[in-house]
Structures are given as C-alpha cells and as structure tokens.
Amino acid sequence: MNVxxxxxxxxxxxxxxxxxxxGAPASAPAGVTVAAALLAHSGAWTRQTVKGAPxxxxxxxxxxxxxxxxxxxxxxxxxxxxxxxxxxxxxRQTGLRDLNGGHCG
Amino acid sequence: MAEVDLxxxxxxxxxxxxxxxxxxxGLQVLIxxxxxxxxxxIYRNVAQNRSKRGFLGQAYAAGTDLVDxxxxxxxxLLTGATVWRLDKGPQVTWSRGAKSQTTSAAHVLLxxxxxxxxxxxxxxxxxxxxxxxxxxxxxxxxxxxxxDAVLAGSGPLLYLIAAQMIDAGSPPQALVxxxxxxxxxxxxxxxxxxxxxxPTLRKGxxxxxxxxxxxxxxxxxxxxxxxxTTESGNILFSFRANGRDQRLTCGLLLTHQGVIPGTHxxxxxxxxxxxxxxxxxxxxxxxxxxxxxxxxxHVAGDGAGIGGAEAAxxxxxxxxxxxxxxxxxxxxDTRNQRAARARAALFRARAIRPFLDAAYPPPTDILAPSxxxxxxxxxxxxxxxxxxxxxxxxxxxxxxxxxxxxGMGPCQGRMCDATLRGLLSEGKASQxxxxxxxxxxxxxxxxxxxxxLSPPQEEPA
Ligand code: FES
Numbered sequence: 001m002n003v004x005x006x007x008x009x010x011x012x013x014x015x016x017x018x019x020x021x022x023g024a025p026a027s028a029p030a031g032v033t034v035a036a037a038l039l040a041h042s043g044a045w046t047r048q049t050v051k052g053a054p055x056x057x058x059x060x061x062x063x064x065x066x067x068x069x070x071x072x073x074x075x076x077x078x079x080x081x082x083x084x085x086x087x088x089x090x091x092r093q094t095g096l097r098d099l100n101g102g103h104c105g
Numbered sequence: 106m107a108e109v110d111l112x113x114x115x116x117x118x119x120x121x122x123x124x125x126x127x128x129x130x131g132l133q134v135l136i137x138x139x140x141x142x143x144x145x146x147i148y149r150n151v152a153q154n155r156s157k158r159g160f161l162g163q164a165y166a167a168g169t170d171l172v173d174x175x176x177x178x179x180x181x182l183l184t185g186a187t188v189w190r191l192d193k194g195p196q197v198t199w200s201r202g203a204k205s206q207t208t209s210a211a212h213v214l215l216x217x218x219x220x221x222x223x224x225x226x227x228x229x230x231x232x233x234x235x236x237x238x239x240x241x242x243x244x245x246x247x248x249x250x251x252x253d254a255v256l257a258g259s260g261p262l263l264y265l266i267a268a269q270m271i272d273a274g275s276p277p278q279a280l281v282x283x284x285x286x287x288x289x290x291x292x293x294x295x296x297x298x299x300x301x302x303x304p305t306l307r308k309g310x311x312x313x314x315x316x317x318x319x320x321x322x323x324x325x326x327x328x329x330x331x332x333x334t335t336e337s338g339n340i341l342f343s344f345r346a347n348g349r350d351q352r353l354t355c356g357l358l359l360t361h362q363g364v365i366p367g368t369h370x371x372x373x374x375x376x377x378x379x380x381x382x383x384x385x386x387x388x389x390x391x392x393x394x395x396x397x398x399x400x401x402x403h404v405a406g407d408g409a410g411i412g413g414a415e416a417a418x419x420x421x422x423x424x425x426x427x428x429x430x431x432x433x434x435x436x437x438d439t440r441n442q443r444a445a446r447a448r449a450a451l452f453r454a455r456a457i458r459p460f461l462d463a464a465y466p467p468p469t470d471i472l473a474p475s476x477x478x479x480x481x482x483x484x485x486x487x488x489x490x491x492x493x494x495x496x497x498x499x500x501x502x503x504x505x506x507x508x509x510x511x512g513m514g515p516c517q518g519r520m521c522d523a524t525l526r527g528l529l530s531e532g533k534a535s536q537x538x539x540x541x542x543x544x545x546x547x548x549x550x551x552x553x554x555x556x557x558l559s560p561p562q563e564e565p566a
Contacts, residue, residue, distance in 0.1 A: 006233060006357040008275060010248035012157060030249065031153070033141075034295030036247040043234050043338050043356070051485050056232040058482075060239035061138055061146055062187075063220050063367075065515040065549075066230075066482060076515075080185075083141055 003043035021062040028084055035067045036062060038090070046079070048094040069093055073094035107183075109135045109210045111428055112197050114188050114370065117145020118407025118414045119421035120216035121171040126425030128436050129177035134197060135184040135208065136175070137199055143172050145218050145406075146238065147414045149245045152378075158248060159280045160272035162265075164414075165245075171418065189375045189546040195401040198558070200550055205558045212401050215371055215389075216421060219364035219407035222386075223520050224258060225474045228332030229342070230482055233340040237266050237361040250275035253356035255342055257281040257330065259317035260363045260464040264312040267322035271319045276386060278355055280316065281344060283362070283468045285326040303458035305415075322352065330471055334360055362467040365523060366408045372543035374402055380538075383462045384411050385541040386523070393510070394427035395420060416454035424433070424446040472527035480528070481521040483514020491528050501529065512541070515549050 015030040021041060029039035032097035035057035038045040038046050046056030046069050060080045067079040078086075113120045116138035124134045136143075143565050144151045145364035145563040148168030154161065155169060188196035198205055221236040225552060228234060237256055243249040251270060256263050256277045267277050276529055299306055316323070324346040331343045340358045344351055365386040372378060376397045377390040388410040391397050393403045405424040406417035430440040470544055472479070476489030486509045499505050502512065502525055511525060518525075522541050529538050546555075 005355075006252055006254075007243060007249040008252050010158075010250065010273075012248050012341075017291060018393040032247040035242055036249060039243065040247065040249055041234060049485055051486065053230060054232055055230060055482075058230075058235055058239060059221065059520075060235075061220070062517060062548075063519045068515075081139065 005040055006043040007040055009040050017086050018083050019084060019090055021090050022092060032071065032080045032084055033080050034084050035070060035088060037084045038079060046092045050095055109208055110135050110432060111212045111214065112137065112208060112210045113196065113214045113216055115145065115216035115218055116143035116415060117218045117406060118147060118168065118171055118184065119417040120214065121175060122418040122421030123214050123216065123451055124166065124180050125174040125177065126422050126427055128177045130429040132429065132432060132434065133177065134180045136180060136182045137188055138184050139187045143175060143182060143184065143185050143533060144168055146242065148172065149242055154245065158176035158245070160174055160269050160413070161245060162269060163470040187548050188370065189548045189550050196352040200554060203554060203556050204481060205550070209434065212403060214403045214405060214424055214477060215408060216409045217367050217370050217405045218518060219411060222362045222365045223523055224360040224362050225478050225480055225524050226330035226471065227478050228474065230479050231332055231334055231340065231439065233334065233338065233356065234332050234358045234360065237359040240265050240359050241251065241269070244269060244273065249358045249510050251359060253278055254359050255279050255281060255355040256359050258361040259284045259357065260361055261309055262463060263361045264309065264316060267321065268312045268315045271315055276319050277321055278322065278473060279322045279353055281327045281346065283323045283327050288463050288466060292460050295460035295463055299460040301455040302453050305457050321538060328468060332490045362406065364411055364464065364472055366410060368521065368540070368541045369386050369517065369547045372540060373545055374399055375548050376402060378540045381410060385467060395424035396427060412455050416451055418452035419454060420448045473531045474524065480524045481514065483516050486511040486529060491525065495529065501538065
C-alpha cells in the first residue's frame with residue numbers, strides 16, 4: 001500500500017510542521033492544508049467508501065468531500081479546508097458517509 | 106462588528122473588486138470567504154506568493170492588487186467562513202471555527218465563483234485522477250508540482266497549467282485533448298469578435314507555442330477515457346485518438362472540461378436561473394449591474410456566468426457602483442458615468458468567450474458517460490443505474506435523488522448534478538429541464554452548531 005507521492009514538493013525554505021498519520025510520524029511545509037500534506041506524503045487513498053472503494057482529495061476547493069479524514073479525533077473533516085497544525089493527529093477513514101451527525105441537505 | 110451595509114460572499118476577483126469600490130464610496134463592507142486567504146481559486150494565495158513561485162505567471166501575480174485593495178478601514182475580511190444559509194432580509198448565516206452566526210445588511214453580493222465541470226469516466230474516482238485545477242491549487246498553495254502527469258480534456262486552462270508546469274520544471278508527459286477539428290471550424294465565425302480580446306487571444310497562442318517548444322506530445326479528438334490503477338499505484342490511462350486505441354501510464358491523470366458557475370447559493374436564495382446552452386450550465390438571471398429578482402441580492406463573477414477573472418473584476422466593480430447608487434451614495438448619472446470604463450473592460454474580457462465555448466465544448470461521452478461510470482461520487486451511483494431509473498419513468502433530478510440517493514451525499518449534488526442533467530436530456534432534442542433545487546444548509550453543518558446558533562438580534566461581537 002506504499003504508493004509514492006504523485007507530487008514533487010519544491011524545496012522552498014520555510015518551517016515544517018510535524019503531524020501523525022495513522023499513528024506514524026510525518027511532516028509537511030508550514031501553511032499547507034491537511035489534504036496537501038497527505039498528497040505530498042503518499043499517493044495512496046485517504047478514505048474508503050461504504051463499498052470499500054479507495055478515494056483521496058479530489059477538487060482541493062471544498063466541493064467534492066472526497067478528502068474526508070479524521071483530524072484530532074473528529075471524523076469527516078474536510079482535509080482540503082483544514083490548515084495543518086503542529087502535532088495534529090490525522091487518521092484515514094473507512095465507510096462513513098454522513099458528516100459528523102451533520103446534515104446533508 | 107459595526108453596522109454592515111454590504112455583505113460580500115466570496116473573496117475572488119468579483120468580490121474583492123466590488124468590496125474596494127463600495128468601501129471607497131463610503132459603505133461598510135463585510136466580506137466572507139471559505140478559504141484561508143483572499144483571492145478566490147484563480148488568485149489563491151497570491152499575496153502569500155509575492156516573491157516566490159514565479160512560474161505561476163504574470164496574469165496570476167496581477168491579482169495581488171485586488172488583495173491589497175482590501176486593506177481599507179471600511180472592509181472587514183473574514184476568511185475560513187463558510188456561508189450555509191441565506192434568508193430574506195437579506196440575512197447571511199455562516200460558520201467559522203465551528204461556530205455559526207448571522208448578520209443582515211441592506212445588500213448582499215453573491216460572488217462565489219465557479220467549480221470545475223465534473224469529468225466522469227470509468228476510473229475518475231481513483232486516487233491519482235484529479236481535476237487539473239486542483240493540481241493548480243496545489244502548485245499555488247503548497248508549491249507541489251504534478252509528477253509525471255498527463256493532462257486530459259480541453260479548454261484554455263489546460264494550456265495554462267501545462268505552461269506553468271513547464272516553467273516550473275515539471276512538464277506534463279502528454280496532453281490529451283478532446284476537441285475536434287470540426288469543433289474548431291465551427292468556432293471560427295466567433296473569431297472576429299474574439300479580436301476585441303486580442304491580448305487574451307495572444308496569451309493563449311503563446312501558451313500553445315510554449316507547449317510545442319517543450320515538445321510535449323499532443324493527442325486531439327480523444328474520446329473514451331478509461332483509467333485503472335497499476336500494481337505500483339500508477340494510473341493506466343486508455344483512450345481513443347487518431348483512430349487508434351492509446352495507452353499511457355502516468356503518476357497523475359489531470360482532467361479538465363472547463364468550469365461552470367457554482368449555483369447552490371443562488372438557487373437556494375430563490376433567484377431565477379436559466380440554461381446557458383453555449384456554456385452548458387445553469388446561471389442566475391441578473392441585470393447589467395448584477396442585480397437579481399430577489400430584493401437586496403446581487404451577483405457578480407463566474408458564479409453569475411463564466412467570463413474569467415478579468416470579466417469578474419469588472420462585473421464586481423459594476424455591482425459595487427450600483428449598490429452605492431441604491432444606497433443613496435451615488436446618483437444614477439454618476440454611477441453610469443463611472444461605469445463606462447468597467448463596461449468597456451467587461452466587453453473586452455468577454456469577447457473571446459463565444460469562440461472558446463464553441464471551440465472547446467465538453468464531449469458527449471463526458472456529459473452523459475458510459476453505464477459503468479460512477480456519476481455520484483458520494484453515494485456511488487453509476488450512469489447505468491440512473492439510465493435504468495429514467496427508463497422506469499424517473500423524470501427529473503428530484504425523482505432520481507429519491508430513488509437512488511444520487512446527489513444526497515455531503516457534496517449535495519455539486520459533483521453529479523451536471524451529469525444527471527446530461528443523462529436526463531439524452532435523446533431528447535431540447536426538452537427544458539429545470540435546475541435542481543438547492544436548500545439550506547447549502548454546505549453540511551454539524552447539528553450541534555445549528556442548535557447553538559445565536560439568534561440574529563444577539564449577534565456575537
Ligand atoms: S478535496 Fe474536494 S472537498 Fe476536499
């Protein structure tokens with residue numbers, strides 16, 4: 001399940017932020033979204049649908065909701081709309097489709 | 106927060122330009138945007154990138170002025186604010202930092218922009234397949250360059266992104282374009298008008314020249330997109346072009362078929378919408394100033410009809426001037442005089458659109474994809490299931506929603522409404538299909554947050 005990132009991150013100077021992904025340490029440049037950090041980290045899925053299909057962030061602008069992950073214990077967080085912060089705990093998620101007891105029109 | 110005269114939803118070129126004009130004219134402006142920084146998708150992070158990522162080009166850097174103009178004592182900018190409700194009044198409710206609040210103003214400008222047209226084909230849901238615009242957002246916001254990517258689809262944005270990737274030192278492996286020679290021919294009658302937008306036309310040609318010079322292989326009149334994943338996680342992309350089956354293996358498959366107005370908010374607001382056949386999308390009715398049929402509600406920018414960033418900035422200026430006039434800060438004569446420049450700019454910016462719309466239309470196998478294509482990504486509903494429901498008598502968006510849950514997931518139809526319309530109109534000459542309904546909350550919101558919403562009269566500081 002180790003898939004290399006599909007992106008090359010420019011070696012711009014700047015701070016890095018440490019976070020964990022499914023318990024393993026990872027890092028990304030400061031100021032990026034959780035979705036960008038995950039895509040820079042690996043090319044694999046970050047969410048599985050109810051039917052078990054692999055998905056990851058798609059639109060990067062808050063439209064598609066394929067980027068849902070668990071952030072600091074809150075499932076169904078839109079990774080592309082969430083800025084990565086130092087020490088964040090990120091988990092990939094499976095199966096869920098309703099937002100956080102939320103309501104989807 | 107002080108009394109607000111104008112609430113602007115969306116800090117893209119239209120919203121930013123309207124804010125500046127309204128504030129300079131004396132109005133108190135509140136501008137709300139979902140993203141962490143102003144700029145909209147086109148100028149995402151432009152102020153953060155002042156001295157870096159030059160490969161994004163001059164047209165992008167031009168957005169800095171619009172962002173800088175927001176630095177005005179009459180403008181309050183709230184980023185990370187997701188508007189999820191709009192009521193008569195008008196009254197706007199948004200969520201920020203997991204808390205919701207409501208504000209009213211005499212005028213609300215909806216400048217929420219566009220989204221990429223969904224590009225469904227078998228395999229479009231796989232990790233490794235992405236809209237080209239999404240990859241561009243990663244370039245702008247995170248300095249991330251697509252590695253070993255194929256760009257597939259059609260339209261000017263495809264050329265722009267290819268050129269940016271070339272300048273950034275990460276050229277695409279290939280460009281797979283769907284437009285056909287007959288489509289190009291059918292667009293030529295629009296060329297004389299497009300000459301009014303000569304700089305835009307020239308820029309387009311220079312992008313194509315750059316792609317040629319970089320010797321990026323190009324396929325045209327491509328169809329039958331299909332993607333699967335290889336053992337190592339790469340994308341195996343197959344399609345038909347030049348009368349032959351083609352296969353490319355790539356790290357990323359970046360697709361694009363133009364952009365469409367994001368109309369959830371304008372539909373939920375009860376504004377009348379019509380089908381723009383040339384652009385293949387619904388858009389809100391509005392007058393020359395962006396005023397709509399709903400009292401106090403105005404629209405500007407790509408959300409009101411696709412015109413691009415420059416057109417959006419001009420439309421924002423016109424809406425700003427009109428709102429000043431309606432607020433009694435400008436006479437209609439002064440408004441009309443001051444609007445002349447923006448009108449001329451808007452005309453020039455839009456001159457190239459009819460040519461582009463005709464030359465780069467979305468292909469039919471994307472508008473109404475093959476049966477084995479997932480149409481609704483959220484609920485995993487296939488085109489085959491939808492066609493079956495239509496054969497069994499389902500007539501509109503609503504019936505398909507209730508029978509298949511298509512469009513009932515968290516994206517609320519943003520990723521499937523356009524395709525659903527394509528499937529519903531298949532084989533029908535020109536039967537009008539009304540736009541799907543949109544209701545509040547127009548973005549999913551946690552129930553706890555709904556319950557905790559303070560009533561508008563006790564507005565939190
Ligand atoms: S990637 Fe589409 S909503 Fe986050």
